[in-house]
Amino acid sequence: MASIPGESRQVLVVTGTDRDSSTSAAALYERSTTGWKLTAGPWAARNALRGWTSDHRIGDLRSPIGVYTLTDAGGLLPDPGSHLPYNQSSGFHLTGHGYEGEPLAGSFDYVVAINYNRKPGTTPLDWTRPWGADKGGGIWVHVDHGGPTQGCVSISRTHMRQLLKALDPALVPVIIMGDAASLAQ
Template sequence: MITHRHRAALLAASLLLTGCAGGAAATSGPQAPVTTSAAPSTAVPSVSPEGTPQLIPGLGPRTRSQVPEKARQVVVVTGRGKDSPLSTVVLYRRTEAGWQTKERWSAHNALHGWSDHHMGGDLRSPIGVFGLTDAGGLLADPGTKLPYDQGGGFRSPGTGFEGEPLAGSFDYVVAINYNREPGTSPLDWTRPLGTQRGGGIWFHVDHGGPTHGCVSIAKDDMRELLRTLDPALHPVVVMGDHASLAR
C-alpha cells in the first residue's frame, strides 16, 4: 500500500484547484502525454481465423505505434467528438488469437472535449497513450492488483458543471500517467512537465456530468476496472476523440 497521508490534505486541496473532480468549483483533471497526429487510416483491421481482431478497432497506425509492445491490457477511451464530453470506454486483453473485448462502458470526459496539448484549466482531456500503474480512493481496496492508497484525501466536495453533487466521485480512482510520477499515490503532486500542463487526470466514479480532464465511469464499472487491471499485463489507456485516435 502506498502511504502519503501526511500530504493528503494539501494534495487534495491542490487537486480541487487544478485537476480531477468535475464541476463549477472542481472537476477532473494527472498528465505526460504521447500525442497523435497523422493522416486518418482507412485500413481494415486483420482478423484471426477465430474472428478475434489482430488490431484494436478504431486505432490508426500513429496511435497504434504508441502502444507499448509489452502491453497486454489496453483501455480505449473514445470521445464522440473533439469538443464533446461524452465517450465510450472499452477494455481489451491481448491473447494469442488477438485482442479480445473484455468490457464496454459509457463515460464522461472533460467539459470542452479533447486536446493533444493539454494545459491546466483548459477543460479538455489529454489525447495520448498513458500507463496505468497506481490506484486509490476514499473507500477500501475492492480487490485490485494495482498499488492502492486509501485515505481522506480522496474526498470530493462541491458540485459539478451541471449542478450535480461530486460526493463519492473519488471513492475509487485509477491514476492516468499524464504529467505524474508512476509508482506514487494518485495524490502525489509531482508534475514532470510543470504545473502549467495540468495534472490529476484519473479514471474515477461518474457524478453525472463532464469533468475537468478525467474520465469517469459508473461506480460498479470502476470496481470492475480496478479488479481487472493487472500490473503484470502492463496496462495502458489510449484516449482521445474518435478522429484523433484513427490517425
Template sequence: MKGPYDMRIARRGGTLAAASLVASALLVLSGCAGSASGARPSRLAAEGPLSTQVGGQAGRSAPLPVSSPSPVPAALPGVGARTLAEIPAGARQLVLVSGAGQDSPNAKVTLYRYDDTAGWVPAGPTWQAHNALHGWTDHHHTGDLRSPIGVFTLTDGGGRLPDPGTRLTYDHAPIGFTVNGTGSLGEPLTGAFDYVIAINYNRKPGTSPRDWTRPLGESRGGGIWLHVDHGGPTQGCVSLPRPVMKSLLRTLNPALHPVIVMGDAAALAR
C-alpha cells in the first residue's frame, strides 16, 4: 500500500473518528493508487490549478539509496513540452517524480528550484521512491492501484509526529494519522504517515490531508500523498525515506508556489 490512497481513515479502539478527518489505512491505500486508462485529462481539472501522477514496478525494492545530483539543466530533464506547459508560471519549487515504467512501483524523486537565468536547477540529490503497486495512470480511479500522472500543487502537510518546522499548513494528529496492517509485500505500515504532504489531486487545497472532500467525485480516488516509505509499493501515493520527508517539509515554501510533477518516464516525456 504505499501512501495515503483514497484512505479509509484510521480506526482507533474500534471507533471511526470523523470520516473526513481520520486517515485509515484502507482509505490511504486506495487513494494513493491510480489505474484506468484512456485520454489524458487536463491536470488542472483534478484540483483546480494542477494535477499529476507517477508509476512503478512490482516486487520488493532494495533500500532507498541517495544518488548524486544531476548536472544543472536549463529545463527539467526527461520532461517534454506538453508536461512543461502544465507547470504554473509562478512556481519556483518543484518535486519531480519519474517512474521507472508505466506498470512499475519504483520511481526517482528530485527537488528543483527555479533560477531566472538557468531555469530549473536541482536543489538536492535524487532519491529512490515507491509509487503505486501497478504503476501509473492518466485517469486514476479508486482501487486501481495506480498513481495519477500530472502536475499538482503542494499546499498542506501533516502527520502523526509534531510539525518538524514546515511553512506549509500542518495538521498534527497522532491518532488521525495512525496506520496499521501490512502492505502488498507483507511489510508493516506502522509509521508510514508520520509525515505526509498532500498532493492536490481530487482534493480541496488549503485543508488537512485528512479532509475527504473529492471535487471530481469519490470514484476518482483521492488521498494521494507524499509519505514515509514502508519498504514496498503504495496504493497510489509516493513514498520517500523518513529523513527526506522531514527535509521536504522544512524546505517547501508556499511563497514559492511548490508543485509536484509526477508520472512514468514515458508519460513525462510527452
C-alpha cells in the first residue's frame, strides 16, 4: 500500500495465491477520509500461466508484480459505460485456444490497459513500449477465458463490466498486482 501514489484514491488489488500460481483474487477499493474501503469483490481472477515476476520479459508467461496506473480501456464490444477513455475496435478480435484448450474468443470483449511498459493516454492497442520490446507489454485486465493468461489478469465478464463502470479517472486508479508474499513485503 505504501507504493500507491498519494493522489490515487482507487485501487484494484490482484493477489496471487503464490509466486508460481495462475490463480488470484481481485478486489476494488476506494480511499476516503477514514481509510480504504472495499467497493467491489473479491472476485476470482487468473494471471499468467507461470505466476508472477518482478522482472517481466516478453514471453516469460509471468505477470509483472507492481503498482501501475489504469488510464485506458477498450474492447471488441461497445462501451458498457466506462468512465475511462474507451476504444471499441475490431483489433480486439481474438481467436485460438489457451493453455488448457479453452477458446480465447471473447477474452478481449472488454479490457483495461495496465500501464506496464505502455504509453498512458493511448488505446490499449497501441504497441509503444517505452522500456523496450524485451520488457513485454500489452498487459491488460480482460474477460476470463477459463484458463491462465500470458501475462494479463482476467476476471469474469460480469465483473469486467462492473470494473469498467467503477473505475474513475478522477480517482487516479491504480492496480497493485502480485503474489501474496511479494505484496506483503
